Amino acid sequence: MSTNAVKPEQAGAGSHQVLTFVLGNETYGVDILRVQEIRGWSAVTKIPHAPSHVLGVLNLRGSIVPIVDLRMRFALDRAEYTAITVIIVVSVHSAAGRRDFGVVVDGVSDVVDVNTAEVKPAPELGSRAATDYIRGLVSVSDRMVVLLDIDRLIATDMASFSGNLNQGETSLVASAA
Amino acid sequence: MTIDLTQFHDAFFEESFEALDSMEAALLKLDIGAPEPELINTIFRVAHSIKGGSATFGFSDIASFTHSLETLLDELRSGGMQVSLAISDLLLKSVDVMRAMLRSTQAKQPLDMQKVSDLQFDLELTIAQKNSAPPKIAPVAVLAPAAPAVAAAPAAAAAPLAAPVTGASATSAAANAAPTAANPGPRGWEISFRPYRELFARGNDPLRMMRELAELGELTVHVDTSALPSFADLDSQSCYLAWKLELSGEAREEDIKQVFEWAEGDCDLELRQLGAPASISAAPANAQASDVTGTTPASDAAVADAILSGKPNAAAATETPTSNTVPGPDSEQSSPAPAVTPPSVAGVPAPVAHGGRSAPVGGASPAREPTLTAVKENKPDSPVAAIGDSGSIRVSVEKIDELMNTVGELVITQAMLSQLGSALEGPNAEKLRAGLAQLERNTRELQESVMRVRMLPISFVFSRFPRMVRDIAQRLGKQIDLKLTGEQTELDKTVLEKIGDPLVHLVRNSIDHGIEMPEARIAAGKPAAGTVHLDACHRGGNIAVEVSDDGGGLDKERILAKARQRGLVGQNDVLTDDQIHDLIFLPGFSTAEKTTDLSGRGVGMDVVRRNVKELGGKIELRSESGQGSRFIITLPLTLAIVDGQSVAVGSETYIIPLISIVESMRLKETAISRLSGHNEVFSFRGDYLPIIRLHELFGVEPRARALHEGLVVIAEGDGRRVGLFVDDLLGQQQVVIKSLEANYGHVEGVSGATILGDGSVALILDVTGIIHAASMRAAA
Numbered sequence: 001m002s003t004n005a006v007k008p009e010q011a012g013a014g015s016h017q018v019l020t021f022v023l024g025n026e027t028y029g030v031d032i033l034r035v036q037e038i039r040g041w042s043a044v045t046k047i048p049h050a051p052s053h054v055l056g057v058l059n060l061r062g063s064i065v066p067i068v069d070l071r072m073r074f075a076l077d078r079a080e081y082t083a084i085t086v087i088i089v090v091s092v093h094s095a096a097g098r099r100d101f102g103v104v105v106d107g108v109s110d111v112v113d114v115n116t117a118e119v120k121p122a123p124e125l126g127s128r129a130a131t132d133y134i135r136g137l138v139s140v141s142d143r144m145v146v147l148l149d150i151d152r153l154i155a156t157d158m159a160s161f162s163g164n165l166n167q168g169e170t171s172l173v174a175s176a177a
Numbered sequence: 178m179t180i181d182l183t184q185f186h187d188a189f190f191e192e193s194f195e196a197l198d199s200m201e202a203a204l205l206k207l208d209i210g211a212p213e214p215e216l217i218n219t220i221f222r223v224a225h226s227i228k229g230g231s232a233t234f235g236f237s238d239i240a241s242f243t244h245s246l247e248t249l250l251d252e253l254r255s256g257g258m259q260v261s262l263a264i265s266d267l268l269l270k271s272v273d274v275m276r277a278m279l280r281s282t283q284a285k286q287p288l289d290m291q292k293v294s295d296l297q298f299d300l301e302l303t304i305a306q307k308n309s310a311p312p313k314i315a316p317v318a319v320l321a322p323a324a325p326a327v328a329a330a331p332a333a334a335a336a337p338l339a340a341p342v343t344g345a346s347a348t349s350a351a352a353n354a355a356p357t358a359a360n361p362g363p364r365g366w367e368i369s370f371r372p373y374r375e376l377f378a379r380g381n382d383p384l385r386m387m388r389e390l391a392e393l394g395e396l397t398v399h400v401d402t403s404a405l406p407s408f409a410d411l412d413s414q415s416c417y418l419a420w421k422l423e424l425s426g427e428a429r430e431e432d433i434k435q436v437f438e439w440a441e442g443d444c445d446l447e448l449r450q451l452g453a454p455a456s457i458s459a460a461p462a463n464a465q466a467s468d469v470t471g472t473t474p475a476s477d478a479a480v481a482d483a484i485l486s487g488k489p490n491a492a493a494a495t496e497t498p499t500s501n502t503v504p505g506p507d508s509e510q511s512s513p514a515p516a517v518t519p520p521s522v523a524g525v526p527a528p529v530a531h532g533g534r535s536a537p538v539g540g541a542s543p544a545r546e547p548t549l550t551a552v553k554e555n556k557p558d559s560p561v562a563a564i565g566d567s568g569s570i571r572v573s574v575e576k577i578d579e580l581m582n583t584v585g586e587l588v589i590t591q592a593m594l595s596q597l598g599s600a601l602e603g604p605n606a607e608k609l610r611a612g613l614a615q616l617e618r619n620t621r622e623l624q625e626s627v628m629r630v631r632m633l634p635i636s637f638v639f640s641r642f643p644r645m646v647r648d649i650a651q652r653l654g655k656q657i658d659l660k661l662t663g664e665q666t667e668l669d670k671t672v673l674e675k676i677g678d679p680l681v682h683l684v685r686n687s688i689d690h691g692i693e694m695p696e697a698r699i700a701a702g703k704p705a706a707g708t709v710h711l712d713a714c715h716r717g718g719n720i721a722v723e724v725s726d727d728g729g730g731l732d733k734e735r736i737l738a739k740a741r742q743r744g745l746v747g748q749n750d751v752l753t754d755d756q757i758h759d760l761i762f763l764p765g766f767s768t769a770e771k772t773t774d775l776s777g778r779g780v781g782m783d784v785v786r787r788n789v790k791e792l793g794g795k796i797e798l799r800s801e802s803g804q805g806s807r808f809i810i811t812l813p814l815t816l817a818i819v820d821g822q823s824v825a826v827g828s829e830t831y832i833i834p835l836i837s838i839v840e841s842m843r844l845k846e847t848a849i850s851r852l853s854g855h856n857e858v859f860s861f862r863g864d865y866l867p868i869i870r871l872h873e874l875f876g877v878e879p880r881a882r883a884l885h886e887g888l889v890v891i892a893e894g895d896g897r898r899v900g901l902f903v904d905d906l907l908g909q910q911q912v913v914i915k916s917l918e919a920n921y922g923h924v925e926g927v928s929g930a931t932i933l934g935d936g937s938v939a940l941i942l943d944v945t946g947i948i949h950a951a952s953m954r955a956a957a
Contacts, residue, residue: 045938046829047917047924048875057921059589059932062582066921099920 014116020145021088021105024076028105029114029138029145034090036100038108041085058102060089067102073153079106092154101154112140119147182234182644189230190283191571194276196223201272204265212253212260218764220268221250222784227275229681233645239278242293245300246271252304262408267303270296365394365425366433369447371401372440374415381440383420389436394426423451574671577630581913584624589936591620628913631671635713635722636664638677642684646709649688656695656706657688663713668720672812676722679785679796683724683808684709686782691728691806701803703727715836716811716894716945719928725807731800733757739766758798762786821931821941823907824890827877830939831903832912832931837944839891839898841906846885856955857884859900861891869951870902871942874926880904894944901947914941925950 018029037060044056044067053072057064067087071079079085087102119136133153138145200223203216224247231239246268252258274296281288368390372383390396399421406417424433430448437446591613598606598613639661650657668676692698692707699705712723733754740746740760752760760766764783789796789810800806821832822841848859849868857868868889872879881887881904889900912931917924917940928943 043937045930045940046875046877047921047940048877048926049924057917057930057938059936059938062585062915062932064915064917064920064930064932064938101920 015113016116017111018114018145018147019088019111020109020140021086022107022109023070023074023105024079027109027140027143027145028070029112029147030088030090030150032111034092034150035088036091037089039087039089039102040083041081041087041104055104058087060100060102063100065089065100065102067104068154069104071104071106090150092151094151094154099154101150112145114138114140114145114147122146182641185641186234186283187569189234190279193227193230193279195571196227197272197276197279199223201269204269204272207260207265209260209262209265214254217250217254217260221247221254224250225784226678227279229678229685232648233641233681235644235648236282238288238290238293239275239282242271242278242297243275245297245304246275249300249304258304264303267296267299271300364427365423365451366428366430367449367451368422368424368433369419369449370422370437370440370444371419371446372416372444374412374417376416376440376443377414381443383416383418386436386440387420387422390422390424390433393428393432393436394424397423397425399423425451577627577670581627581631584620584627585913585932588620588624589932591616592935631669632667633670633673634664635666635668635673635676636661638673638680639664639711639713641677641681642711645681646684646688649685653689654694655688655692657692658706658708660708660710661712662710666713666715666720668713672720675788676810676812679788679810680711680722680724682782682785684711687724687726687728687806691726691730693729697729715834720812722810722812723807724810725805727805730802730804730806731758731761731798733802736760754800758800761798762796820909821912822890822909823933823939824871824888824901824903825880825905825907826871826875826903827879829875829877830907830933830937831871832939832941833890833892833901833944834928834941835909837892837894839893841888841890843887844884844889844900849884859884859889861898861900864898866891866898866900867951868900868902869947871947872902872904874947874951874954892944892947894946894948897948899944899948899951901942901944912939912941 017032019032019035020027020029042058044058046056047054053069055067055069057066071077084107085104086108087104088108089100089102092099092101119138121136122134133149135147135149138147200220203219207216224243228240228243228247231243253260253264258264274293278288278293376383387396387398401419401421404417404419433448437444595613595617598610601609642661643659646657646659687709692709693701695705698707708727710725714721736757737746737752741748745760745763746752762782766782786796789812795811797809798806820835822835822838824831824833844859850858852858858865859868868884884902887902887904888906889902891898891900914929915931917927917930926943926947927940928946929941930938931941933939
C-alpha cells in the first residue's frame with residue numbers, strides 16, 4: 001500500500017472508501033469494508049424456484065454463496081458472461097446476521113475516497129422501491145457514481161428468496177433502523 | 178447388555194471441568210445487584226448437568242453437593258434471592274470445591290469431605306436464611322472463600338482445614354489474639370504474618386512459606402481477609418491477606434525466621450511464643466496489628482512507640498538498629514528465645530518504611546484474586562493433576578471445520594492440477610503425473626481422516642443410559658425396560674456432543690414423570706414394566722432421535738392450570754394440544770409438586786429445546802393421555818456427512834441421500850399408468866407409486882422426457898415411497914453437507930448443498946420435502 005493511500009479508519013470521519021464497478025454505462029459503488037473478495041466468473045449451480053436474478057450458488061472456500069446478477073436485478077440488458085466478467089463477493093448485515101453474496105458486474109473500476117458531505121440523495125423518481133437501495137449519488141472525476149446500500153438491496157431480495165414475506169419485512173425494518 | 182461406564186468417565190470429567198470454567202467465568206461476570214438472567218441460567222445449567230452426570234455415574238457425593246448448589250441457584254434464578262457479594266463468593270467457592278471433588282474422584286483418591294460438607298452447610302444455611310435474614314450473612318460466608326483455598330495448601334501437608342472457615346477467625350485478626358492467649362496448649366509459636374501488598378511482586382509466595390512452616394510442626398492457619406478491597410478495586414498482583422499462624426511443637430525461632438527470610442521488608446512479622454504473655458515484635462506492627470498485641474498494655478505502648486519513632490527515622494534506622502525498634506520489655510519477656518539477635522532485627526526497620534505505603538491495606542474489603550493465586554499454586558503439587566491423561570486432546574469444532582474447509586479446497590486444487598497435468602507433454606510430464614497421482618492419494622486420505630474425526634456412532638451417547646435408567650428406576654421403585662435402536666447411526670461430533678444432555682433430560686423425565694408406578698400400570702391394563710425407547714435414524718435428510726415411553730402421557734389439564742396460575746396463559750384462552758405441549762418448554766416451567774434431584778425444577782425442557790435449537794434442529798412432542806409420550810428431536814444435517822447418490826438432471830447434478838433410496842430402475846413404458854390424466858404412477862412390487870419428475874419440480878431442462886428414457890429412483894420419505902424421475906445415475910460418494918441457509922435461505926426439497934470434486938456445488942435433495950412440494954403442486 002502506498003503511503004498516499006488512506007486507510008478507512010484513518011480517513012476523516014466524513015470520508016470512506018468505495019469500490020466502484022461498471023454496469024452497462026453506469027458506475028456504482030459499494031463500501032469497500034463490505035467487499036470480501038473479487039473473483040472471475042465461473043459456472044454456478046442453479047437453485048430451484050429462485051428469482052431470475054439469482055443465478056445460483058458458488059463454492060467460496062467451502063461456503064455456499066448465492067450469486068446475484070446485478071444487471072438483471074436492475075432490469076438492464078443481459079450481458080454475456082465472459083472471462084472478464086467479475087463477481088464481487090460482499091457481506092450483508094441484516095437481522096438474521098451476516099450473509100455473503102456474490103454480485104455479477106461488468107467490471108471493477110477503482111477504489112475511491114468519498115467525502116460523505118458530497119453525497120447527494122437520489123432524486124425521488126416516483127417509485128420509492130426503485131431508489132430504496134441507493135444510498136446516494138456522488139461525483140468522482142466528473143462521473144456520477146451510484147452508491148448502493150447493499151444491506152437494503154439484499155434485504156429486499158430476501159423477501160423473494162424465502163417466499164416468506166414476514167421475514168423479509170423484518171429484515172427491511174432492521175436495516176432501515 | 179453390559180456396558181463399561183468407565184469409558185465415559187473421562188468425557189464426563191473433561192466436560193465438567195470445562196463447564197466449571199464457564200461457570201466461573203459467568204460468576205465473575207455477574208453484576209452484583211443487577212445480574213443478567215442469562216448468566217444465572219448459564220451457571221444453573223452447569224450445576225444441573227454436573228449433577229445429572231455425576232448421578233448417572235454414581236458419584237453420589239458430587240450429586241448431593243450440586244443438588245444443594247442448584248437449589249440456591251434456583252432461588253437466584255427465580256428471583257427469590259438477590260445475588261449478593263456473599264452469595265457470589267459462596268458460589269465461586271463451590272466451583273473450587275466441585276473441581277476438587279471431581280479431581281479426586283477422577284484420581285480415585287479420597288477427599289477431605291469436611292470441607293465439602295462445611296460448604297454444603299453454608300449453602301443450605303444461605304438458602305434457609307433466605308426469608309429470615311437479609312443476605313448479610315456476608316462476613317461469615319463471604320470472607321471465607323479466600324480462607325479455605327489458601328489454607329488448602331498447608332492442609333495438604335499437615336493441618337486439617339476446619340478452623341479457618343469459622344466466622345470469628347476470618348472477620349478480625351484481633352479476635353485471634355484472645356483465644357490464643359487463653360489456650361496455652363503445647364509449646365509453640367503464634368505468628369502474625371501481615372504481608373505488604375507488594376509481597377507477590379518480590380517473588381514471595383505465602384503458600385510456600387506456610388508449607389515450610391508446616392514442616393516445623395503442626396500448623397494451624399487463620400486468614401484475615403478484612404483488608405480485601407471490593408472486587409472492582411482489586412489488583413490481582415497485590416496481596417491483601419494477612420495470616421495468623423499457630424505452630425505447635427518445638428520449632429526454633431531461627432527456623433521460623435528463616436522461613437520468612439525472603440519476605441523480610443515486605444511484611445509485618447510478629448512471633449509470640451504460645452503460653453508466653455508477650456510477643457516478640459520482629460517488625461513494628463502497623464496500626465491494625467497493634468490490636469493483636471493489645472493483650473499487654475506494655476507491648477501496646479512499645480509498639481506504638483516503635484511506629485512513631487520508626488516512621489520518621491526509617492532511613493537512619495536501617496543503618497543502626499536501635500532499641501527504639503525492638504523495645505526492651507519485649508526482648509526481656511521473650512527470654513526463651515535469645516535469638517532475637519541484631520542481624521535479624523537489622524532488616525526490620527525497612528518494613529516501617531513500607532508502613533506508610535501499606536497503610537491503605539487496613540481500609541479495604543474482600544476479593545478473590547489472592548485465592549486464585551493460591552489455588553493455582555496448589556495445582557502442580559496435587560498428585561491428582563497428573564492423572565487422567567487419556568492421550569486425547571479436545572479440539573474446538575471450529576478448528577476441525579476450518580481444517581475440513583481447507584482440505585476441501587486442497588482436494589479441488591489437486592483435481593485442477595491433475596487436469597492440467599494430464600494434458601502436459603514433455604520429458605518431465607510423466608514424472609509430474611506420478612507426483613500428482615501421489616498427491617491425489619494423499620489428499621484423499623487426508624480428507625477421509627478429517628471426516629472421520631467428526632463422525633461417531635450415536636451409541637456413544639446411548640450407552641450411558643442403561644445404568645442411568647436402572648439406577649433411577651430402582652430409586653423410584655419403577656420397572657423400566659430400556660430399548661435402544663439405531664445405535665450405529667453416525668452423527669457429526671458436534672451434534673453428538675450436544676445431544677447427550679438433552680437426551681439425559683428427556684429420559685429422566687420419561688422415567689420420573691412418564692412411566693407410572695407398577696401398580697398403576699397394572700390397574701391401567703398395561704404391563705408392570707414401562708418401556709423407554711431410544712431410537713435414532715436418518716429421516717428425510719435429517720437425523721431423528723426419538724425418546725418415547727408408554728407411560729401416562731402429559732397431563733394437559735395440569736399443565737394448563739399451572740400456566741394459568743403463573744399468568745403465562747389467560748384464564749379464558751383456549752389452547753390447542755400443541756400449544757399446551759409447547760408450554761413445557763418454557764424456562765422454569767414445572768408441574769411437579771416438589772423438587773426431587775431427578776426433575777421438577779423445570780430446567781430440563783428449556784435446556785433441551787435450547788440445545789436442539791443451537792444445532793438448528795427442532796423438538797416435537799406427541800403425547801396421548803394414558804398412552805405415553807414421544808419426543809422427536811430432528812436435527813439438520815449441517816456439518817454432517819452423508820452417503821449420497823449423484824444423479825443427473827439436464828446439466829445439473831443432485832445428490833440423493835442413500836438412506837432414502839430404496840432402489841433405482843428403468844421403467845418399461847407398459848409399467849406406467851396415468852391417474853386422472855397427468856398424475857403418473859407405476860407399479861412397484863405390488864404397489865402403485867407416484868412419479869415425481871425432478872426436472873419439472875426444479876425447472877431444469879432435461880435430457881430425457883419420456884419416462885422409459887431416463888431412470889426412476891425409488892425413494893422413501895416420511896413413510897411414503899415415490900419414484901423420482903432423473904436422467905441418469907452418476908455415482909455414489911460421501912459428501913459433506915454445507916448449509917444453503919447460511920447465506921441464502923431454505924429451498925423446498927433441498928436439505929443443503931455440497932462441493933463436488935471439481936469445486937462445483939451440488940444440491941442435496943430432501944426427499945420428504947420433495948414429496949411435500951409435489952403433493953402441494955398436485956393439489957394446486
